[in-house]
Amino acid sequence: MDLYDFIESNEARDVKLLQLLLTAGTHGCSYSRLLESLQVTPSTLAATVASLQQRLQAFDEAAQIRQCNEGKGRRLFLETQKPVLFDDLYRKLLRQSKEYQILATLLEKGKCRVDEFVAQLYMSKAAVFRKIKQLNLGLKSHAIKIKNGTLTGSEVEIRYLYYQLVLNSYDSEELAALAATFSARRYIKRFEARSKVKFSPHGEIKLCVWLDIALKRHFTGDKKFTGIPEETLHQLEVNPLYHMIRNWLFEIAKQYALALDEFEVYNIYIFVCSMDIIDFSATDPRHVEKYLALALPTVQQRNQYFMAALRQICAGFETQCSDASRIRMQYTLNQLHHRIQFFQGDFRLLAQPSDRVSINDQQLQHLETLASELTAIVAKDDPCCAAPAKRLFLTQHYVRLLMVTHVQIAKPIRIGLLLNDDWLATSAVMARLKLALAGMCSVVLEIAEAPATYDLLITSFKMSSAAIAAKYHYQINEIETTYDIDQIKSLLVSIIREQAAISSQF
Known part of the structure; x- marks a missing residue:
């Protein structure tokens, strides 16, 4: 799913222009490059510059986009008194877009008639159908479709879409405020006590968001698409972590008089196993290692293939890697390999701060080559990784994992x-x-x-x-x-x- 799938075309131009100007920094961006990158005429570029400047002044009254014709030719510069973050503008436009409002309504309510969208969005029926058609194009690669006023497809993927949309719609402070109002939050502390792992502040927010989505979709989702693969369910029957989650979840259900089924247990289990949520500064590494030992056999095999290949390609790297860094790397790897097992796509729209690691181009190129080699080894003969999109997903996340490890053990x-x-x-x-x-x-x-x-x-x-x-x-x-x-x-x-x-x- 593309960064611009949910916002209007003219707003997308504003966002793309902001990206180009922020990337260019104090050097400015050449006029010719802007025309080429945005694929617009000079008159449209002038209108886009004026539109973006007006939007930015909502964050900083002194913000302006200045043009200079000296030195290296005609260039545009972004000048502000306050820091302007791309994410802030994007989130504002995202929540205002009609596509977002249609999708958010369907995700929360489960079903909504076209007439209701007409009244809610002040649009004609024809315009609503056009927006739904555009959304279906973006959702096609994830086997999700809007049909007859509801979302059809895997319930797991629909919840994952909902989760990613929430994370990209609000900043960290807004997400923390949302999580603070979640009534079952106190039960997370019980889970931590039983599992002997501590969730990071951001991890706790993620889990609150996922639990909130699970509660909403439990009443509105289509139960025809909540089947659990028999092989996976058979493996989970003897998994201590799965049983602990089941007991914990049914305690919550009893407190709120909810009738939960096995899918809801599975739904929480796959999230806990797939997302980075542990606070390593407050968790005994021995308990993390015990958790890693409970991974599904297919995931353990991927983990072993990766580490064996890394040791062969990069002999001796572990000698420079502390025990804490090694366990952190294995945990991230384990979560990633569970994620490709349970989820089909990556709906992340905005890069997270953890992805922006200080690394030079030469080192990045080296790590990208290494990540591609590791993907080829891990994905070989693995039906879960057969699709090109899955292999690309693996490679991109391997690069991030290697970059983080690179910084942790880098020596000048x-x-x-x-x-x-x-x-x-x-x-x-x-x-x-x-x-x-x-x-x-x-x-x-x-x-x-x-x-x-x-x-x-x-x-x-x-x-x-x-x-x-x-x-x-x-x-x-x-x-x-x-x-x-x-x-x-x-x-x-x-x-x-x-x-x-x-x-x-x-």
């Missing part, structure tokens, strides 16, 4: 300078290198001394480097003039490729 590249006892020249070179290499990778520059070992040692031609250990050497022949920064960067690339800040290859 250590560069030593030994320049003919000329401290003034050494300081000048160090300052220039620090500026030139900024953003390429994490670098520590220091005056080289024995017995330290460096990834890269930079020396002058008069100074012997034999007494100081280093993996790579670069010699400056004329310290007073210039040195080849491109060659130094090339050496750093070689170091990155070797260690990639994740063991020797990871």
Whole structure:
């Protein structure tokens, strides 16, 4: 499902323009690129600029989109006094859109006649049918369809769509406020006590949202589409976690006089096993490992394939990975592999902050290649991963997992300078290198001394480097003039490729 499927075409242009301007930052975005990216005429671009500026002034009265014709040609810049977040504008437009309101109504009420939409949205019948047709195009890939005033398809996928739509419609503070009003929230504490795991604040909010959706859909969903695969149900009959969830859920049902069926137990189980909700800072790692041991056999097999392949491709990466990082990685991997087992699609519309990891392009390319190799190994002969969309889903999440692990165990590249006892020249070179290499990778520059070992040692031609250990050497022949920064960067690339800040290859 695309980011712009739920908002009007003119509003989508505003959002795309904001994305381009925010990405360009202080450098601005060229006029020609804006025309090409938005696929609009100059007059439409001018109207879009005016529309976006008006929208932004609702967040910041001083916001303006300025044009400049100097230097690199005609460019547009976004200038604000307050930080402008893309998510804020998108959420506002999302909740205002007709498609969103139609879908949200169907998800909550279960059924709604066209005449009701006409009255609710102040639209003609023909316009409502057009909106429903557009929505069905976006939902097709997830085997969900709006038909006869209701949503048809797997109840699991419908609830998952509902869940993702809620998470993307509200910011973290609004979600926390919604969760705080959930009457069964106190029962989550009982679940934590029994399972001996602590949910993170965001994880608790996620679980509250899912429980609230389960309660609403229990009364409005179509029970014809709530079947549980027999093989899975047979495996769950002897699963302690599944039985604990059943007992916990039936306690809640008894308190509220609800008649729950086995599907509702299954519905909570697959969510707990598929989403990252544990607070590792407040949970004993031993209890996390006990939880991991309860994974379904098919999921355990995927986990084992991944870890075995990673060890083979990146020999020794675990030596740099702490026990806490290893368990965290295995937990994330376990949740991901359950997720592709139980859910068909990824309805996430907005990137989460955890995805925005500080990593340079060279390292990202390396991790993307590694993720593709791991996907090919894990997905081989796995019917659950046969569809190209599932493999792409795996690869994208493997990249995120590898990036997080990369940052957790990354080590900066250590560069030593030994320049003919000329401290003034050494300081000048160090300052220039620090500026030139900024953003390429994490670098520590220091005056080289024995017995330290460096990834890269930079020396002058008069100074012997034999007494100081280093993996790579670069010699400056004329310290007073210039040195080849491109060659130094090339050496750093070689170091990155070797260690990639994740063991020797990871």
